[in-house]
Amino acid sequence: xxxxxxxxxxxxxxxxxxxxxxxxxxxxxxxxxxxxxxxxxxxxxxxxxxxxxxxxxxxxxxxxxxxxxxxxxxxxxxxxxxxxxxxxxxxxxxxxxxxxxxxxxxxxxxxxxxxxxxxxxxxxxxxxxxxxxxxxxxxxxxxxxxxxxxxxxxxxxxxxxxxxxxxxxxxxxxxxxxxxxxxxxxxxxxxxxxxxxxxxxxxxxxxxxxxxxxxxxxxxxxxxxxxxxxxxxxxxxxxxxxxxxxxxxxxxxxxxxxxxxxxxxxxxxxxxxxxxx
Amino acid sequence: xxxxxxxxxxxxxxxxxxxxxxxxxxxxxxxxxxxxxxxxxxxxxxxxxxxxxxxxxxxxxxxxxxxxxxxxxxxxxxxxxxxxxxxxxxxxxxxxxxxxxxxxxxxxxxxxxxxxxxxxxxxxxxxxxxxxxxxxxxxxxxxxxxxxxxxxxxxxxxxxxxxxxxxxxxxxxxxxxxxxxxxxxxxxxxxxxxxxxxxxxxxxxxxxxxxxxxxxxxxxxxxxxxxxxxxxxxxxxxxxxxxxxxxxxxxxxxxxxxxxxxxxxxxxxxxxxxxxxxxxxxxxxxxxxxxxxxxxxxxxxxxxxxxxxxxxxxxxxxxxxxxxxxxxxxxxxxxxxxxxxxxxxxxxxxxxxxxxxxxxxxxxxxxxxxxxxxxxxxxxxxxxxxxx
Numbered sequence: 001x002x003x004x005x006x007x008x009x010x011x012x013x014x015x016x017x018x019x020x021x022x023x024x025x026x027x028x029x030x031x032x033x034x035x036x037x038x039x040x041x042x043x044x045x046x047x048x049x050x051x052x053x054x055x056x057x058x059x060x061x062x063x064x065x066x067x068x069x070x071x072x073x074x075x076x077x078x079x080x081x082x083x084x085x086x087x088x089x090x091x092x093x094x095x096x097x098x099x100x101x102x103x104x105x106x107x108x109x110x111x112x113x114x115x116x117x118x119x120x121x122x123x124x125x126x127x128x129x130x131x132x133x134x135x136x137x138x139x140x141x142x143x144x145x146x147x148x149x150x151x152x153x154x155x156x157x158x159x160x161x162x163x164x165x166x167x168x169x170x171x172x173x174x175x176x177x178x179x180x181x182x183x184x185x186x187x188x189x190x191x192x193x194x195x196x197x198x199x200x201x202x203x204x205x206x207x208x209x210x211x212x213x214x215x216x217x218x219x220x221x222x223x224x225x226x227x228x229x230x231x232x233x234x235x236x237x238x239x240x241x242x243x244x245x246x247x248x249x250x251x252x253x254x255x256x257x258x259x260x261x262x263x264x265x266x267x268x269x270x271x272x273x274x275x276x277x
Numbered sequence: 278x279x280x281x282x283x284x285x286x287x288x289x290x291x292x293x294x295x296x297x298x299x300x301x302x303x304x305x306x307x308x309x310x311x312x313x314x315x316x317x318x319x320x321x322x323x324x325x326x327x328x329x330x331x332x333x334x335x336x337x338x339x340x341x342x343x344x345x346x347x348x349x350x351x352x353x354x355x356x357x358x359x360x361x362x363x364x365x366x367x368x369x370x371x372x373x374x375x376x377x378x379x380x381x382x383x384x385x386x387x388x389x390x391x392x393x394x395x396x397x398x399x400x401x402x403x404x405x406x407x408x409x410x411x412x413x414x415x416x417x418x419x420x421x422x423x424x425x426x427x428x429x430x431x432x433x434x435x436x437x438x439x440x441x442x443x444x445x446x447x448x449x450x451x452x453x454x455x456x457x458x459x460x461x462x463x464x465x466x467x468x469x470x471x472x473x474x475x476x477x478x479x480x481x482x483x484x485x486x487x488x489x490x491x492x493x494x495x496x497x498x499x500x501x502x503x504x505x506x507x508x509x510x511x512x513x514x515x516x517x518x519x520x521x522x523x524x525x526x527x528x529x530x531x532x533x534x535x536x537x538x539x540x541x542x543x544x545x546x547x548x549x550x551x552x553x554x555x556x557x558x559x560x561x562x563x564x565x566x567x568x569x570x571x572x573x574x575x576x577x578x579x580x581x582x583x584x585x586x587x588x589x590x591x592x593x594x595x596x597x598x599x600x601x602x603x604x605x606x607x608x609x610x611x612x613x614x615x616x617x618x619x620x621x622x623x624x625x626x627x628x629x630x631x632x633x634x635x636x637x638x639x640x641x642x643x644x645x646x647x648x649x650x651x652x653x654x655x656x657x658x659x660x661x662x663x664x665x
Contacts, residue, residue: 068554092560099555105414106550106605111320116548120560129544136320143320152320175559 011079013095013179013211014042014065019074021057021064030072034060036235037074042179047205047212049222051246052232053256058215059100061232062181065213066097079178092120096172098182102164104156110167111152114139117174142173146200162193169200180204182214186221194218198225219273223247224265231255247271323606331609335616339394342620346390346627347382351635354378354386367522388520392528393626393640394619396517396585397595399532399577401618402611404592405599406539406574409546409607410567411468413479414597415655418578419589421483423460425490427575427582428513430456432494435509436501450531454579460486461571461578469553480656515588515641517626528584535577536615542566542573543607550605588641590648591618597655 019038022029035057042048050058063069064076067083076083078091096117104113118135131139143149146166151159156167165185172180182201186194202225204210216222222229222243229246231239233255239246249262252273265272344363348354354362362382365373373379400418407416407423418424434452467482494513498506520528539546545566548556557563581588595618596610603609622640625647629638 063554066558068557088557088562089560092558097555097558099552099558102551102555104550105412106409107600108547108550108605109321111322112547112604112606115320115322116551116559119544119548122544130325131322136322140320171559 011044012041013044013079014040014213015077015080016040016042016061016065017075017077019064019071019076021060021069021071021073026072033072034235035064035071038232038235038237039074040230040237040240042211042213043228044178044211045205045209046227047202047214047225049226049229050213050215050232051217051219051222051229052238055234056232056255057235058232059183062097062183062213062215066095066181067091068097089120092175092177094177095179095181096175096177098165098168098172098180098185100183100185100187102156102168107155107157109152110148110154110156110159110163111139111143113156113167114143114148114152114171114174117142117171120175138176139170139174142170143167145173145204146170161188162190162196165189165193165197166200169197173204177210179211179213182212184215184217186216186218194221201225219247219252220265223270223272224268243270247273323608328609328612331603332612332616335613335620339616339620339623342623343390343394346393346623347386349627349631350381350386351630352378352381354382384521385519388522388525389517389626390623391525392517392520392585393623395525395529395532396581396588397591397622397625398615398619399536399581400588400591401595401599401614401621402536402539403574403577404618405596405607405610405614406542406546406570407592408596409550410570410574411465411479412550412552413468414600415480415593415652417590417593417652418457418574419587420487420593420652421464421479422486422490423457423464423574423578424582424587424589425487425494426460426463427453427457427579428587429490429494429497430454430459430579431583432497432509436497436505450528450580450583452579453583454575457578457582458571458575460490461575465571511639512586514639515586515644516637516639517585518637520584524584528580531576531580535573535580536611538569538573539577540608540611542570543611546570546607546611547605586639586641588622589645590652591622591644593655594648594651595621597651 017039019035020030020033021035022031022033034055038057038061050061052058060069064071067076067086067088070084078086079094083091115131115135118131118139121135122129140149143152146169148163148166148170151163151167156164159167165188169182169185180201185201186197189197198221201212201214205212214222214226224243226243228241229239229243230237231246231251238255239251247262248271249260252260252262259276261274261276262271263274264270344359345356347359347363348356358378359382362373362379365379367383367387369379403423404417407418407421408414410416411421430452431449433456434449463486464479464483467486468479494509498509501509545556545561548559548561549563549566551559553563596614599610599613599617603613622644625643626640629640629643632638
């Protein structure tokens with residue numbers, strides 16, 4: 001039995017029930033929310049893409065899943081447990097988050113950065129704590145999986161954007177998560193590195209049954225690499241379903257408020273979006 | 278964890294043909310964690326051996342500097358003489374306890390050089406922690422206004438004579454602590470409200486905060502009687518003059534506590550350099566850690582300012598230099614900065630005592646003259662690296 005079909009039988013990692021979230025104080029936040037009554041269940045082992053125009057609440061939804069943000073209304077369940085009943089470190093042992101961009105002002109080495117992913121696994125009753133040999137082994141594994149093992153001693157401030165993003169994904173893997181959340185993982189990368197990151201994500205999903213939720217602006221990349229897509233518009237779910245169902249002319253035109261052409265990718269046959277002249 | 282083969286990509290549903298995998302993906306990865314462990318030595322990280330080695334070596338260097346600084350001053354005491362008098366201990370009996378050099382050494386120099394070590398070490402450790410917390414390598418308790426907040430707190434207490442002593446202990450550090458805490462909360466608010474990485478907003482905010490607190494202190498001094506006011510001015514310039522042993526001991530308790538708390542949060546500080554959101558996603562209880570760090574930083578800054586006034590730039594240049602040598606890991610950075618900061622201020626104070634002897638230069642003047650230009654250099658370089 002493949003890792004993939006095994007994981008499909010497992011418990012749903014996330015259930016989001018009628019979540020409303022806004023920034024600022026509670027009264028104003030609920031009056032002009034960023035997300036309105038969003039409900040969603042994420043299946044174990046799937047790659048879910050969250051799409052939508054700027055300001056539609058994509059990143060906010062991802063941060064709510066990571067409990068970086070806490071919704072004013074509604075509930076989130078993590079593997080059947082209410083989100084707010086789980087300690088932050090416990091969440092970090094099961095869910096990892098890759099932010100859009102990582103800025104680091106201090107000269108940490110790549111291996112030090114990746115080892116930070118072991119923090120939630122440390123037992124710190126007193127003192128700053130030391131990494132165990134297991135921590136180092138897991139970090140090394142994650143670094144070779146992402147092809148950054150040879151960069152271990154380099155400073156994070158001195159590597160390219162693609163290498164930094166791979167190091168950050170390696171850090172997420174060092175958490176040994178069951179779910180990987182990525183916020184526009186390819187936003188600041190050139191074509192070569194976009195493809196590389198997309199393939200890495202696909203591979204982690206297929207070989208380890210890692211559940212992946214990614215926010216993207218790139219409709220074509222999402223269509224190619226996601227099992228299921230969620231289209232957000234002004235904080236509400238406009239469409240959800242397979243790429244064939246969601247990447248369709250009329251729903252995209254409605255959500256993005258602009259005309260689009262949808263045809264087929266010549267290699268994969270998946271829907272492909274281009275802009276008319 | 279399943280092993281990696283180059284065929285697995287083809288198994289995917291949805292008819293996606295497997296694209297040729299990039300080189301490092303097609304290479305079979307180690308099949309298990311156990312196999313990965315063989316490469317684990319390649320993951321260089323801080324070991325307890327290195328931690329104790331570096332701390333011990335710097336501690337020894339600090340002790341050597343301490344002994345060396347004891348000989349210098351208006352009255353020079355030879356090294357051999359320092360060693361002999363040190364060996365007598367603080368409670369020598371007989372004739373020697375009335376010897377001028379014995380009195381100078383034990384009642385003046387030792388408390389003062391110890392004070393310099395503790396103040397310098399605390400300022401450097403606070404500087405390193407604030408830099409991580411504010412994600413800004415140019416943060417320093419003096420530059421961003423925390424020290425002047427503490428000074429305002431202490432000035433209010435001194436000039437209005439509110440509850441200056443309780444159970445025979447000076448409560449000045451408590452008021453300075455409150456002032457430092459208020460300043461820290463304001464500065465943090467400024468730093469966070471403009472996103473994650475605004476170096477210049479933080480520095481400008483600090484400058485203005487400094488100006489406001491200084492104006493309030495000056496306003497208060499004009500209300501006070503001239504005798505008190507002139508004492509205030511001397512203290513504000515930063516001075517390590519005239520501590521007695523009991524003062525040094527009380528301060529040692531506060532400072533040891535504060536530095537120990539900072540070091541206990543070193544791993545969390547490492548993660549906070551990534552920003553609050555990333556730190557939270559990695560399992561840091563950000564709000565709790567921040568409260569602990571704020572309290573410890575305010576305790577350290579408050580105690581230091583209450584006893585020795587405004588001494589700037591130690592918290593900036595020392596962590597910077599230590600980072601260049603030992604890297605950014607706060608587990609080592611904090612303790613190493615503490616030691617080096619202590620060494621730096623012992624030397625700076627010795628310079629301040631001896632340069633124009635018998636006149637003393639305020640030690641804050643020495644550190645500002647050394648640290649100010651370094652700060653400006655770093656600011657220019659920082660700007661260039663952000664533009665590039």
